[in-house]
Amino acid sequence: MSRIGVFICHCGENIGATVDCERVARACAGIPGVVHSVDYKYMCSDPGQNMIKDAIRDHNLTGVVVGACSPRMHEPTFRRACEEAGLNPFLCEMANIREHCSWVHEKSEVTTEKAIDLVRVIVEKVRRNKPLFPIKVPVTKTALVLGGGIAGIQAALDIANAGHKVIMVERSPSIGGHMSQLSETFPTLDCSQCILTPRMVEVARHPNITLHTYSEIESLDGFIGNFKVKIRKKARSVDEKLCTGCGLCTQKCPTKKIPSEFDAGLGMRSAIYVPFPQAVPNKPVIDRLHCTFFLKGKCRLCEKVCPTQAIRFDQEDTIVEADIGAVVLATGFDIKHADFFPEYGYGAYKDVIDGLQFERLASASGPTLGEIRRPSDGRKPETVVFIACAGSRDPAKGIEYCSKICCMYTAKHAMLYRHKVHGGKAYIFYMDIRAGGKMYEEFVRRAIEEDGVRYVRGRVSRVYEREGKLIVQGADTLLGAQPVEIEADMVVLATAAVANDGAEELAQKMHVSYDAYKFFAEAHPKLKPVETNTAGIFLAGACQAPKDIPESVAQASGAAAKVSALFSQDELTREPVIAVVNRCAPPLYSTCVGCFLCQAACPYQAIEKEEIRARDGNLIKTVAKVNPGLCQGCGTCVAVCRTKAIDLQGFSNEQVFAEVMALLNRSEANAGI
Amino acid sequence: MPEFEPRIVAFVCNWCTYAGADLTGTSRIKYSPNVEVIRFPCTGRIDFMLLLKAFAEGADGIIVSGCHPNDCHYTSGNFHARRRWILFRGLLDFMGIDVRRVQFSWVSAAEGAKWADVVNTTVEAVRKLGPYDNYRQIARSGGV
Numbered sequence: 001m002s003r004i005g006v007f008i009c010h011c012g013e014n015i016g017a018t019v020d021c022e023r024v025a026r027a028c029a030g031i032p033g034v035v036h037s038v039d040y041k042y043m044c045s046d047p048g049q050n051m052i053k054d055a056i057r058d059h060n061l062t063g064v065v066v067g068a069c070s071p072r073m074h075e076p077t078f079r080r081a082c083e084e085a086g087l088n089p090f091l092c093e094m095a096n097i098r099e100h101c102s103w104v105h106e107k108s109e110v111t112t113e114k115a116i117d118l119v120r121v122i123v124e125k126v127r128r129n130k131p132l133f134p135i136k137v138p139v140t141k142t143a144l145v146l147g148g149g150i151a152g153i154q155a156a157l158d159i160a161n162a163g164h165k166v167i168m169v170e171r172s173p174s175i176g177g178h179m180s181q182l183s184e185t186f187p188t189l190d191c192s193q194c195i196l197t198p199r200m201v202e203v204a205r206h207p208n209i210t211l212h213t214y215s216e217i218e219s220l221d222g223f224i225g226n227f228k229v230k231i232r233k234k235a236r237s238v239d240e241k242l243c244t245g246c247g248l249c250t251q252k253c254p255t256k257k258i259p260s261e262f263d264a265g266l267g268m269r270s271a272i273y274v275p276f277p278q279a280v281p282n283k284p285v286i287d288r289l290h291c292t293f294f295l296k297g298k299c300r301l302c303e304k305v306c307p308t309q310a311i312r313f314d315q316e317d318t319i320v321e322a323d324i325g326a327v328v329l330a331t332g333f334d335i336k337h338a339d340f341f342p343e344y345g346y347g348a349y350k351d352v353i354d355g356l357q358f359e360r361l362a363s364a365s366g367p368t369l370g371e372i373r374r375p376s377d378g379r380k381p382e383t384v385v386f387i388a389c390a391g392s393r394d395p396a397k398g399i400e401y402c403s404k405i406c407c408m409y410t411a412k413h414a415m416l417y418r419h420k421v422h423g424g425k426a427y428i429f430y431m432d433i434r435a436g437g438k439m440y441e442e443f444v445r446r447a448i449e450e451d452g453v454r455y456v457r458g459r460v461s462r463v464y465e466r467e468g469k470l471i472v473q474g475a476d477t478l479l480g481a482q483p484v485e486i487e488a489d490m491v492v493l494a495t496a497a498v499a500n501d502g503a504e505e506l507a508q509k510m511h512v513s514y515d516a517y518k519f520f521a522e523a524h525p526k527l528k529p530v531e532t533n534t535a536g537i538f539l540a541g542a543c544q545a546p547k548d549i550p551e552s553v554a555q556a557s558g559a560a561a562k563v564s565a566l567f568s569q570d571e572l573t574r575e576p577v578i579a580v581v582n583r584c585a586p587p588l589y590s591t592c593v594g595c596f597l598c599q600a601a602c603p604y605q606a607i608e609k610e611e612i613r614a615r616d617g618n619l620i621k622t623v624a625k626v627n628p629g630l631c632q633g634c635g636t637c638v639a640v641c642r643t644k645a646i647d648l649q650g651f652s653n654e655q656v657f658a659e660v661m662a663l664l665n666r667s668e669a670n671a672g673i
Numbered sequence: 674m675p676e677f678e679p680r681i682v683a684f685v686c687n688w689c690t691y692a693g694a695d696l697t698g699t700s701r702i703k704y705s706p707n708v709e710v711i712r713f714p715c716t717g718r719i720d721f722m723l724l725l726k727a728f729a730e731g732a733d734g735i736i737v738s739g740c741h742p743n744d745c746h747y748t749s750g751n752f753h754a755r756r757r758w759i760l761f762r763g764l765l766d767f768m769g770i771d772v773r774r775v776q777f778s779w780v781s782a783a784e785g786a787k788w789a790d791v792v793n794t795t796v797e798a799v800r801k802l803g804p805y806d807n808y809r810q811i812a813r814s815g816g817v
Contacts, residue, residue, distance in 0.1 A: 070695045071712075072687075096710075099698030104789070105706040114706050121711065508743045513689070515783040525699075533688055533782065534746065577714065601717070603748040634747035635718025639757070651714055659711050660723055663682060664730035 002033035002127045005061040006119060007052055008097075009043035009068035015098050016041075018107040019115045024067060024097070027116045031123050035059050043068050044077055052078065053085035063126040064092040067119040070099045073524075088131035090576070090650065095122040117663060124662035128655045134573035135628055139225035140325040141567045142167060146217065146506075149177020150549055151541025151556040152330035153199050158560030159328075160208035164567050167322055168203065169231055170213045172261070174279035175200055177332055181262060183362035183370070185549060186412040187443035193278060193365065200280040214285055218319060220510055221604075223632060224536030225325045225572045235315040237272075237286035242310035245282035249302035249311070250274060258290050260367075264357040266375055267367035272302045272311075276365065286311075326536045326563045329520055330556060331506060333542035336391050336399075336495040344387065344493055345463045350376035351470060352463060352491045354390075355409055362416045372420050374490055381424065381489030384417050385472045386410045387460050388430040391496030399496045401517065404546040406494035407434045411444045413492060414453040426453045427486055429460050429474050437548070456484060463491055497546035512537055519545050530558045538562050577633035577650040579606075579626045592623035592645035598637035599624065606630035607637065679733035679799040681708040683792075684723060686716045686751070689740035689781045696785030704789040705796040708736065715739065717750025721761045724775065729812035734774045734799035736791065741779040751779070770808055774799060 006028040010016030021039040029037035036059045040048050043066055055061060064087065066078045071094040079089035097115040105111040141164050145156040148170030156166045168175070179185075180200075182192035203209055218230035253270035260269040262276045269275075271291040274284045292299035293313060303311040335356055346352045351374045353361075364370040374381050388410045392403040407430070414426040433455070435441040447453045458481070460474040469487040476484045499518035507514040512532040513521040520543050523531040530538050540556035541547060547555070566572075579598075583590050590612065599607040610625035624646060626637075635648040647653055685691050691712050697704065713719055716739030724735050737758065745751040758777050766772050776795045780788045799805075 070691075070698070072692060072695060096695075099695040100710055101706075103698035103701055104704050106703065108706075110706050114709060117709055121709070511746055511748065513692075513744065513782045521782055533692070601753055603750070632747055634715040634750045635713065636715060636747070636750045636753050639718055639720040640753070648714070648718060651718060653720070656711065656713070656720075656723060657726055660682065660727050661730050663709055663711065664680065664727065664732055 002063055003035045003059060003061050004033050004063040004065060004123055004126055005052070005055045005059060006031075006034055006037040006123065007043050007048075007055075007064065007066045007068075008037070008039035008119070009048070009066065010039065010041045011068060011098055011102075012041065015068070015102040018102040018105060018111050019097060020112045023112055024115050024119060028067075028119050028123065031120055033127050034123060036061065044074050049077070049081040052081050056082065056085040056087050061087065062091065063129060065095060065119060065122045065126050066092070067095040067097045067115065067122075070094070070096045090132035091126065091129050093122050093126050093129065095119040117666065121659045121663045124658045125655045128652070128658055130649070132576040132649055135576050135578070136571045137225055137574055137629060139567060139569060139572055140227075140323045141165065142322065142324045143326045143328060143563050143567070144169065144227070144229055144322070144324045145328045145330060147177070147330035147332055147541070147543070148175030148203070148211075148213065149330060149332045149541060149552075150179040150196065150199075151332065151552040152177070152328070153203055154553045154556035155328045155330055155540045155560045155563075156203055156209055157199065157206065158557050159563050160206050162560070162564040162567075164208065164564065166209045167229075167231075167324065168209055168211050169215050169217060170211075171216050172275065173214045173236070173285040174275045174281070175203060175211070175213060176276075176278075176280065178356070179549060180276065180278070181264065181356060181363070182359050183364070183366070184412065184416065186408045187437070187439040189412070189415075191364075197278045200278070204280045211281070212320065213281060215320075217506065217509060220327070224574070225566070227324045227327065227536065229322050229324055231320040231322070233318045233320055235288075235317050236283070237288065237312055237315050238284055239310040239312050239315075240281065240283050242308045243283045244308055245274070245284075246307065247274070247284075248305045248307065250284055252301050252305045254299065254301060255290055255292055258287065263360045263367050264354070266353075266357055266360050326538065326566050327510065328538050328540050328556070328559045328563060329506075329510065329512070329532070329543055330540040330559075331500050331503065331543040333497045333546060334500050335497055340397070340495065341390060341493060343462055344390065344460065344491065345465070345470070346493060349463070349465055349470060349491075350374075351381070351489065352493065354493050354495045355406065355413065358413050358492045362413070362420070370420070372417055379489070380421055382421075383425045383427070383486065383488045384414075384490045384492060385460075385470075385486055385488040386414055386426065386428045386492045386494065387472075388428060388494045389459075390493035393431060397496070399498070399517070401546075402434065403494075403497040404434070405497060405548045408437070408440055408443070408548065410492075410494045411435075411447040411453070415447045415451045418451040418453060427488075428453060428455050429458060429472075430455060431457070431459065437550070458484065497542065500543065503543065510534065510537055519543065530555055530562055536566065575633070575650075577648065578628050578631040579633065579635065579637050579646050579648050581624050581626060581646045590623050590645060591643045593643055594622045594624065595642060596624060597640045597642065598646055601636045601640045603634065603636070604630045604632055606632075677800060677804055679707055679796060679804070680731065681734040681736060681792075681795060681799060682727045682732045683708050683710045683736040683738065684713060684716075684719045685710055685736075685780075686739035686746075687712055687714050688746035689744065689779070690738040690788065692782035693780040693784045693788045696782065697788045700785045702786055702789045704792045707796045708792045715745065715747050715750035716754035717745075717747065719754060721757060724761075725808070728770065728774075728805065728808040731806070731809055733802075733805045734776070734795055736776045736778065736795055738778045738780050738788075738791065741781055744781060771802065771805070773802060774805060
């Protein structure tokens with residue numbers, strides 16, 4: 001006979017305000033098998049947990065049901081408490097009466113009834129729970145860091161400095177990311193490359209870091225501590241070992257009119273190129289889509305001039321395989337580009353540019369060597385209009401969130417412009433100024449008060465050209481929505497920060513969740529901001545949501561700390577929620593008929609064949625067997641099994657059918673006793 | 674006579690829809706209390722005999738919901754579920770069970786509002802269809 005304890009949590013007012021917790025506890029006391037049922041203000045608090053521990057000892061409980069928040073929140077807490085009191089942790093389950101009941105329904109009889117139902121269902125499940133024992137698996141102490149921007153660099157260095165191996169994969173030819181493109185950084189105005197490039201070099205030189213640039217992830221299999229990754233190293237067409245990075249090939253390459261990705265299209269590069277002078281590794285790559293040899297079959301000029309014969313036209317993509325224990329996703333973000341703002345003339349007028357392009361104009365290493373000049377005619381603009389929230393916070397554009405970094409970088413842009421073009425006029429159209437951050441508000445005030453940047457609160461409706469000037473039409477909502485018209489020489493759009501190209505495909509390869517905007521989803525918005533729902537995969541930087549540099553670095557160090565903690569163990573314990581094929585003595589009676597539908601359905605190749613032999617060695621039959629190291633516990637095999645020979649521990653057929661039956665058979669228990 | 678209150682059982686996966694329903698709660702979006710959720714690791718685990726069992730035990734409607742195609746935590750469980758549902762739906766129809774009472778949907782962990790919407794739409798649809806006890810009667814009489 002089961003001896004189950006039921007513990008109903010009020011969660012302060014969160015459950016208690018809509019659900020009559022005392023009644024739930026009273027009603028549950030009447031469920032057959034329940035010997036103890038109480039309610040308490042905060043079950044997860046120390047006194048609450050002690051109530052559970054004491055009850056396990058005093059009432060000799062064989063199962064515990066906690067009616068509280070989502071099991072995704074506190075199941076580990078309560079299971080640990082049970083374990084400490086000597087009860088197998090897998091005999092404890094949670095009924096979700098907060099997220100699925102009190103928070104989503106009004107205070108009423110019906111809501112309390114539903115709470116009782118939810119607890120009753122779990123009681124029926126727990127009655128059928130069996131003690132399970134965690135599975136031990138080894139840990140491969142190598143981390144994979146995806147993305148070589150500032151977040152990836154920070155994470156890789158932190159993990160490597162903790163003494164673990166790191167494999168860094170970057171899809172472009174050099175690491176550095178968006179930060180390497182920036183001119184100066186807010187709020188200190190220190191030069192971005194000056195603080196970044198030493199770190200890039202450190203990554204390249206670190207004995208614990210293996211760097212794969214111009215590479216992408218092909219696939220990721222396995223589970224925490226034991227992933228297998230396939231990395232596609234794209235053909236660079238240059239032998240990295242022989243190349244010295246002298247740059248002769250890039251000078252001699254006849255195809256020089258290719259818009260440079262690094263200069264956001266404002267500068268040009270050759271077909272064989274190094275993205276920027278401080279690139280790491282400083283080895284060129286041939287852009288096969290533009291190279292004359294690959295297009296027309298002749299040229300080979302770079303091959304002729306290369307002093308070390310490092311050019312390899314016949315190089316092919318190679319696949320590198322590696323065993324890894326954890327992954328840090330730091331793939332960053334992108335900004336919205338052309339065609340997204342036809343009303344602002346982007347794409348139609350050369351002098352309407354985006355924020356990243358302005359960074360390149362203002363950068364000393366940029367196409368204008370740091371002078372602010374119009375892309376169209378190279379003149380110094382006398383009036384520049386900056387438009388904040390171009391796309392962001394705009395449901396009509398489909399981007400409802402705030403891109404977070406634009407308020408600050410727009411203030412910085414206007415400031416840099418005023419520093420570089422004395423006498424120039426800078427206007428900023430804004431919706432709100434969001435300058436939360438250390439020294440941020442002061443920075444914006446400095447732009448306004450010291451550098452005379454004029455802030456106009458209102459949206460811009462339209463930008464059009466008239467007699468060589470860009471006419472910016474907007475409204476000043478602080479002056480009663482009075483129309484404003486500014487004749488500008490250049491317009492800079494602070495376009496929305498969006499998820500990177502291919503973020504969705506990557507998330508699917510990694511089996512991590514992502515939100516409606518394709519940003520990767522964290523496991524918990526507050527308490528697990530660097531974890532994903534997939535154990536062993538962590539997030540860093542703007543691939544999770546728009547972030548500035550300090551935040552990206554902080555999160556990257558957070559992710560690195562998580563990885564280091566993981567790698568500090570030699571063995572991991574994994575939840576024993578895995579499939580098992582029934583076997584009983586004599587083995588002949590296994591109900592498995594050996595159809596192996598399960599094998600075809602298993603996404604992890606965890607089903608093996610096992611031969612059942614008689615004593616004389618004759619084969620009786622071949623049945624399925626689950627490899628507990630590979631099984632992840634999805635249960636797809638259970639649903640396809642014709643003879644119900646395979647079952648999932650923790651979600652067994654007996655348990656789930658009992659749940660359905662309990663749910664729909666409201667007994668007198670609900671009426672309250 | 675009080676209005677008919679349908680009882681809906683929702684079979685959901687742990688990683689997407691259960692988390693999505695948690696988000697509905699965290700966002701305090703209200704929805705109809707007629708639905709009660711049973712958690713599974715994956716939609717691939719949902720044996721469709723469970724659906725019949727639910728009807729036999731008195732459910733008026735059923736929701737099955739998991740991760741969007743390609744988003745399955747276990748790579749392909751939702752594809753198995755979808756394929757099985759396509760076959761099972763035909764069978765239900767052939768058996769004379771009103772397939773409008775089963776709602777199959779994808780709700781991701783980020784779609785808290787969608788979960789509320791799926792629940793409310795299903796409850797309203799089943800409310801219009803009225804109570805369902807044909808299958809229960811057959812099951813009780815030992816016909817199944």
